[in-house]
């Protein structure tokens with residue numbers, strides 16, 4: 001892949017998918033999808049109106065009645081077929097994802113593979129929805145069975161344009177639910193490609209609708225419907241809590257994967273070079289626009305200065321540019337809001353005493369590029385120490401003892417991911433237990449795996465995606481007492 005190829009020559013005509021039909025814009029309103037590496041318009045995305053949403057709800061209602069009766073083998077066959085098609089189409093899907101989201105082709109291609117793995121895992125889970133029998137005296141018994149919760153409205157953000165829709169679709173489809181998916185309008189071709197793999201693998205009409213629109217209009221309309229039984233959202237805590245209020249008015253079950261602000265505790269006995277390598281890689285991933293991105297770095301005072309120098313050196317060498325260029329290690333930020341938000345956070349931090357050790361600036365005057373940035377001399381009154389940065393910024397503070405650093409790490413209302421680096425097994429156990437977080441990495445920075453729950457606690461959300469827990473969240477238990 002290289003940037004000399006015509007940029008948009010693989011980019012598809014964007015469509016909605018309702019009741020088995022792919023629908024072009026026609027007379028509907030449209031949204032301009034931009035390439036974040038250039039700022040140029042890639043395509044016009046059709047946005048739904050109220051009648052499209054009513055049609056989607058009606059289709060989801062019928063789709064659920066049909067799909068809940070499917071066998072586990074039928075559901076597994078669709079998911080396995082979609083996984084195979086994702087792998088076959090990986091290059092095109094990944095290229096379009098890079099065009100619309102900005103992250104490097106290596107990252108988007110990996111994301112296609114991760115989504116294929118997830119679909120295969122869910123295909124297996126579809127066959128493992130077990131019940132239980134409680135044996136009573138004299139032949140009486142109670143039978144506990146699992147049933148699909150019902151039609152689900154799912155909202156997926158732009159930062160993992162392939163994997164987020166994959167997560168939102170795989171578990172409900174494995175469980176026997178229907179879904180109305182509204183992915184981010186900023187990265188629609190990736191979501192469309194994921195839905196295509198399912199439809200082309202035999203998913204019946206009505207089981208999966210794909211809609212784009214004005215987010216607030218879509219969520220208000222859908223969440224008021226009596227057809228729905230559940231809402232699943234990934235995005236900011238502010239939007240998530242707003243959707244929880246709408247869900248409460250309609251007694252809908254919720255799964256919320258919300259913001260984070262991941263602490264990183266680096267003890268002085270860590271494997272220093274390996275720690276720097278892992279944290280550099282984790283930090284530049286998708287330009288820091290990752291909910292589990294390491295953000296607040298607490299470094300033991302014995303190695304603090306050495307750590308600041310080493311990570312600044314490494315991040316200053318990162319090659320930033322168009323994600324289709326194979327030499328590039330970090331692409332642009334995904335939209336114009338992100339560099340603006342990062343500039344605001346940096347100005348605030350510097351005005352309160354932060355020192356910029358590397359980076360701190362936008363790059364060029366085309367697209368939404370920002371330098372990897374290291375901040376030292378931080379204090380808790382700075383906005384960036386309290387608000388999720390969602391950008392390529394490392395904020396570093398020294399610490400001296402265990403209790404002090406645990407209090408700092410757990411200080412915020414977030415609890416999505418947390419990291420620690422140490423070669424001491426006992427210390428690893430203690431810090432793993434002490435961090436208030438849905439996911440903890442000890443000498444590890446990859447948080448997502450198909451077989452493990454991806455989840456937050458506190459204001460970072462509730463309910464898990466991935467793992468058996470992801471399917472469980474789409475099931476309800478029914479007990480039948482039989483005399």
Ligand code: NAD
Nearest residue numbers: 155156157158184215216219235236239258259291388390
């Ligand atoms: P945002 O909060 O406006 O949007 C985040 C996502 O929520 C988008 O996909 C958007 O389409 C959707 N959304 C917004 N309002 C909605 C509504 N009323 N109903 C349904 N969906 C709605 O923010 P943004 O500018 O896109 O991103 C900024 C912040 O969002 C980031 O700083 C980060 O904190 C958070 N975010 C988190 C994740 C994550 O993986 N947890 C992903 C993307 C963004």
